[in-house]
Amino acid sequence: MRQMFASRLAILNAHKSLTNADTVRTEAESFFDILEERRRGSDIGYALRTYTAQPYRGATPTSTCALNRMVLESQYLSYIIQEVAAESEEPREVILEEATGILDEMAQNLQLHSIRLLGFVMNKVFQSVFRSIYVNEEGLTRLQQALQEHPVILMPNHRSYMDFLVLSYIMFTYDLSLPVIAAGIRKYPHIFVALMGMKLFGEMFRRAGAFFIRRGIGSDKLYWAVLSEYVRTIVRTGYAPLEFFVEGLRSRTLKSLSPKLGMMQMVLEPFFKGEVFDITLVPISISYDRVLEESLLVRELLGVPKPKETTGGLLKARTVLQEDYGCMHVCFGTPLSVRDLMKERVIHVQYNLIPRDLPVKPNKETQEFVSGLAHTVVRLQEKNVVLSPWNLMAVVLLQNLRGIDLDLLTHRTLWLRNLVSRFGAHLNWPKHVSDSEVMSSSMTLHHSVVHCEKGRVYLVEEVGPGPVSQEEGVFRLAAAVLMCASYRNPAIHVFTRPAMVAVAMTTAVNNRMDDIIRHFNFLVELFSNEFVFVPGQSVQDFEEGCSLLQLAGVIVRSDEEMHVTEEGRETIVFLRAILQPFIESYQVVFRYLCEESSETFREKNFVPNVRRFIMKLLIAGEVQSYECLSSDVQKNVLTALLRMTAVTKTKVEEQNEFTVNTAAVKRTWTFLNGVLTPQISLEARL
Template sequence: MSKDQSPLDLAIVGNTLQVHPSSISSDHPSQEQSLLEPYARFRSQPFDALQELGLHVTGTGWRSYDKIIGRDIFYPGFSDNMKSMVMRQEKLRLRISELAQKRVEVEIHEGLLGPKGLEGEEQEHRTRRLARRRQIETELHDVAESWTDKMICKMDSKVFIRGAYYFATQLLTRAYHQGIHVSSQEVLQLRTVAEKAAVKKQSMIFLPCHRSHVDYVSLQLVCYRLGLALPTVVAGDNLNFPVIGPFLQHAGAMWIRRSFGDDQLYTTLVQSYLDTLLQEGYNVECFVEGGRSRTGKLLQPKFGILSFLLDGVLSGRVEDALVVPVSTQYDKVIEVDSYISELLGQPKPKEDLFQFLSASNVLSLKLGRVDVRFHEPWSMRGFIDQQRTRLVRSPSIESMYDAALKRKILTTLGYKVLKEINDVSVVMPTALVGTVLLTLRGRGVGKSELVRRVNWLSERVRAQGGRVAHFAESTTEVVIDKALTVLGPKLVGRVEGLPEATFYAEDRFQLSFYRNMTIHLFVSQALVCAALYTKVKWGGGPESQRMAYTELANYVLFLSQLFRAEFIYPTESLGETLDNTLRGLEQDGVILTFRNNLVSNEIEFVELHPDERASGRENFDFYCFLIWPFIEASWLGVVSLFMLVAPQHHPDNEAWLEYKTVQDRAQLLGKTLYHQGDLSYFEAVNKEALKNSFTRAEDEGIITVTRSRDAKVSPKVKMDFEWMPSRDAEGKLVADGKLWDLCERISQSRREGKNRRDGTTVRTRVLGLADLVGRDLFDDAVMDAEGQASRVRRRRSIQTRAQL
């Protein structure tokens, strides 16, 4: 593949810092340069390995981590100093005082501290209340101090962090044998910004995407090796298990609960800790998506911790902080096997030492490399001021701490960060190969065709402004061979004994994880091609497959709304994005547009380009193959809502159903439809896609969901009356009404072919299966209600006997 003159990449491989050609191709190849000797292996060179470990422990040369850019960290007493600063936060002290006063008010109301509001109230009562309030404040202060000690990262020992760096690098680079790669231009820019931020005592807020537990390890290693102050990493306390938890906490992790509930003290404590970090200029890292993506593409933003960080600057408690979106990409993600199990309905395993050690078994594998890319840092204060100018139209509005306005700014912040993560992401060779294998019509593909399509896809990525991981001096064939080796035979099979090496997707579900790493670049093209496919699928000549622009635009709008929880869209308006997409597809020879040259030169019709027809629609099909699994998942999500229709003559037609159970049964329905040939893609049954579909149904008012503040009480769901399908005289569900119309609307762009049957018989069978699964749901609801009533009667009987 060709290369370009863009800045070189740096690769951290063990103790080696290497220079590579840029991730964006060029015609001027560069030689790799090894700047440091690699780590010795204990088995083959025990003396050298022990000597290198000693260099880290004693802090020889760059390993000392003494001349870092940023606030001083890893010194004795760091934790005590941090805890003291947190406990002195004005916001925390006011909250403790407020909660103590509220408790005193409750005790007064309960008559525990004397009557309230009487004239001539005795001094004794006032003294008791004041003493009680001080006692509660002291108790709350002790609780907050204890929580703080458990929460904060404990960067107290430089010897520890040197050893931790050595240990983590050894483990990580044994798994990812090609090392951690970063862009030299981005790193130089980051260091320059970090130096200026250190002078101003400003924090850098690293906001990476989250696909693996390796994410925070790799970023910490990059910061350590490049001399940047390690960020405090916001992490869920599910990882705080014996041995590993304390290790991570002393390496930079801060532990927070997975859910805060209504605990006002804990919420304020987290805010106070983050305020302290930002006020003092300590770097922070948190994941804008919240949890790890199980599907390979970016998740929608989670606003919990992001809200705390924004609030610190928005309220004025923090002057400013610098935001650094970060992309971390992998040739192969260690946890993908477990992700697939979770997506297929298996419960998520609890994090513990056993799970960690089990995961460590893969460290002997060769998983390729990790790419860490940094977007240009920008000012949080500048962003807020820009949003205030855009959102606050009336100059008389002075307050920036308006709840509605804050929500708008927070939402914009989340999606801005996600877009910039996508902007700097690198498409890995495994993602290229996986995408090609899942977007071809045949059972398999020959080596020469695979090379041709990978080259084509690489050019398409660059044309969309994306980046392709560098290939050094390797040919495309060599790069593909390496990618196939990393993916392994469990994901990509090879047919032996043929004249040409022929490969096929062995595990399409798992390969979809890597395909989804590229889909963000082509969402607009995929939506347009899926819309046009509603005409193309019926066959015939060019004129019969021609689509009016207004019809195309309406269906693209429909699909974009359908997938608003799935994809991160361009920031331009839909009309502007659509016109740009059509222009690009026409330039690429995929489609042809017909304009009204007599009036306004507006597009009137769209059809397939003659060249695309001549080539067998391979490029048009590529975009359709990208989006078809998501269309199938949305169709399944709507079909599964027919389960919420009560069976005829059921004793409780108005029953509320367990929301989680409904989603689980929807997945079971999907598996049945797939194996019976009514669903084309098995990945359409993944629980994340179904969850998004149910969320959309709730937003649209198709279903109603009730949730309790008590986490132990499961949410319940029922169908909205206006969307309720009808039954015929025999009690069978009828393919009619608003819900079925929505199914049919989605189905217009579903993939046709030999893998799926269609027709009236299929409608009857699909609805029959949904009805069958739904009947079990309602029977379970009745049994639960009877069981609950029985428990109530039994409890009342016991109470009656006790009174007697």
């Protein structure tokens, strides 16, 4: 296997020397087009070739049926079944049968012949829709080594339904152990939605390693027990690498989401309990020039229901596969040893005091470790994202919604290219191609978002028959803005910390450092669901933002004060404009809660009512940012206020009900407006 892996990488190295077009370089890694070899070979030959993956050396060969049997016969699940039977006053056999049904619904059935079929199909699909799929060679080498040493958890970001398909495709191509993949489903009475509901494809994905998890399972004790024992058994036995999306959901905004911690806790527990020596986490960053679901994502954000995924609907989507989606980059990050990260911590003590087969509720220190590690993984995903020229163009376009001259767009994009390079971003800017050609090519690829008319570039708005009402006009422009914003968002992490420093400097008094830090910490606390911050590291975040601004020559600072340089004023204005749509979105929701909302409201009514309120303000010209209409940002505001105790949540008749502390919301609103200085510690609050 080692020789075969080495020979495949040797082929990629040979391709590298042929032409500059085959190689994309960032400061840290070299990427190679894995489709190049596929295009010269036979699809059927690729699917049927010899596959010789070398598994984790500590793994015990286990069949799917044996794995499921181990779960059902485990002492842990037996203990929970006994508890549930006692609580529900049902016979133990009835609860065991229910647990068996849950596992049957959930479990994967990984089979090599299904992977071969999927590989054959994906080979054709990927070659049809993508110009290239670039993978970092060093990352593959590191992954190959890690897979043999300890149980491996693959942790990609989640931007498209293509994500898990391309990872399995890469693993199969390079003779790496095929992963089992956590896939979400929504459970309604007798109805499955999402991948599992697509009969033909759902079964194919199951046989390709997908195991299906219901969403919204709440406090279903038995379901949680079956799921956690299933995940722990996969990790403990080394059955296969386990892949899951730490963000939990596919990001509809293409911006990183705050991590969900349930699955993270499950995969780490075998290490906490001493059942495995170590666990290796591999952050994976997947970057798209253009995502297949772009228009669907935007309509979801504006409240248009997501269509039910069916096999027929998927087959009708063949027209989508005739489009050009540019390039994809897959960056396998440096593997993280949980054992190394746990040094000087005593989390094991809690687990050593209780038999391994009994459930353990993680204590505060364990929860903080899991949360910090999950946030760190997302930050590593962000740092390894590869940006395209279009991502930078989208940033500029969103600050010029009435259109911008192509020459000025080019000038501003090139200025921004220099700034993101100073900020340390990975940028795929084509070499030996004129700047005008780069701009033209990007606009052609994204013809659904922008068009150029008489030397001026505009966002593309949907056109329909008949007269357009004011509301419909706002909706169409909002859709265009959110579509463009979805391509700005992959780059937003590059600017977040410097931009927050820029905003804090604007609202602070007399450039005093302590005031700037207070405002910065307030912004971190307020926006910690909007952007990803590692808990407890706001001091480091502030230092990072300041250091980047200093490196770019934007600020000078002392221990007491911070000032903008003359040449840095343009950058400060630009960075404040980056955050302005988010600031205005939060302000308008604060206004709704203070002026329009009843003191108590149901969760299901919140987004529709806020959307109607914002629509009126946009029509009246009282609000400028169309991004305020995004349901994601509206929900993030509510989550932030809950965390800051300006809103409280209770359960009434099986529905979430919220109570607004109007005075607290107004106080937060004034802090955001810069009218008052937030009384927040200079130290990290998160």
